[in-house]
Amino acid sequence: MIRVEHVGECCTITLARPEKANALTETMLEGLASAVTRTTAKVLILTGEGKVFSAGADLDGMKQGLGLSPAWEAASGAVAAFPGLSIAALNGTLAGGAMGVALACDLRVSVPSASFFYPVMRLGYRPQPSDPGRLAALVGPSRARMILLAAQRIDAETALAWGLIDRICPPEALIDTAMSLAEAALAADPGHVAALKRMTNGDAP
Template sequence: MIVTEDQGALRIIRLARADKANALTAEMLAAIATAAETAAASGIQVLVLTGEGRVFSAGADLDAVANGLGQDPVWERASSAIADFPGLTIAALNGTLAGGAFGIALACDIRIAPPSANFFYPVMRLGHLPQPSDPGRLSALIGPSRARMILMAGARINAEEALTWGLIDRITTPGTLVETALELAEHALGARAGHVAAIKAMTR
């Protein structure tokens, strides 16, 4: 389940399946994509992606994977919609980020997480390929060798290591994640939409 909430020029996209560790289904990914695709036309200048519970997302829902979710183009649709949004995007990762859920977080401009978060993408062990855009985005953030440590060597890294590597940009306490995201979004929320889009384009 995905819950969206608009506050002026801010849209919060929340994974709301805490009882299943926010495991992603095709319907959830499509809802994320739609929320991002329609944002700019609705006057939204900042997207904040977060989740409920102690885990941001365990990745793909296993029952859905058995029915072909792993090869569904909806993964790329969701991450591309976030990456293509002309405003500021912030992943307020409320906990561990795993597997295919990496895609929607890597597509964001900024990532913050609590000290307890872990990060792993076990595609090698499971015999899967990562989503097409994920390796390039991961390598751009942390470098090819560290990307291979996660994707090929199965490295599981904690929040401190993720911060050192550049996978996340700030560690904050769990209860203040959204508040921290709003602080980071303050300037973008107060600017003209065209100005936000221009600066984002200059930093690609």
């Protein structure tokens, strides 16, 4: 349910459970974290199969306590710690806990039909600990509250205007757009990429 492909210095990880809208199970989260941790690629692209990036948590898993699993933080933490350039290529809607791994990426590109929502207020769950801070860092505190507290679903144009995503492109151009954004990082020294990434995170070079 997690497909990993290496082409040159680029690692593409695909959520491959389209029959369930790529809803995330604990096994998928563990596989994602493991794949990100193991790769030595310069660039990481995270995408989904089908028309939805991910509907969030697997519902059967939630009944068994998936919402409290440390696998969520392990997966988003692995993406955030990746030393190269990470890009979420959002092939469709991004929902719920799946937002964590996308927020942990350095850049996000999306198809026009995608929508974005994190329905923890309506469902009575809490977001994963790192997600609200990463969300607020991208869109600002008030807009983060619009998504989390007011339970607003936003479209791709709004997500672009708010800074949640960085580009909108046709579905057939999604991966090519991600690769075009990765060209400079792929051509650079890995240490230089890591240093610039630390600086944009507010860390010492």
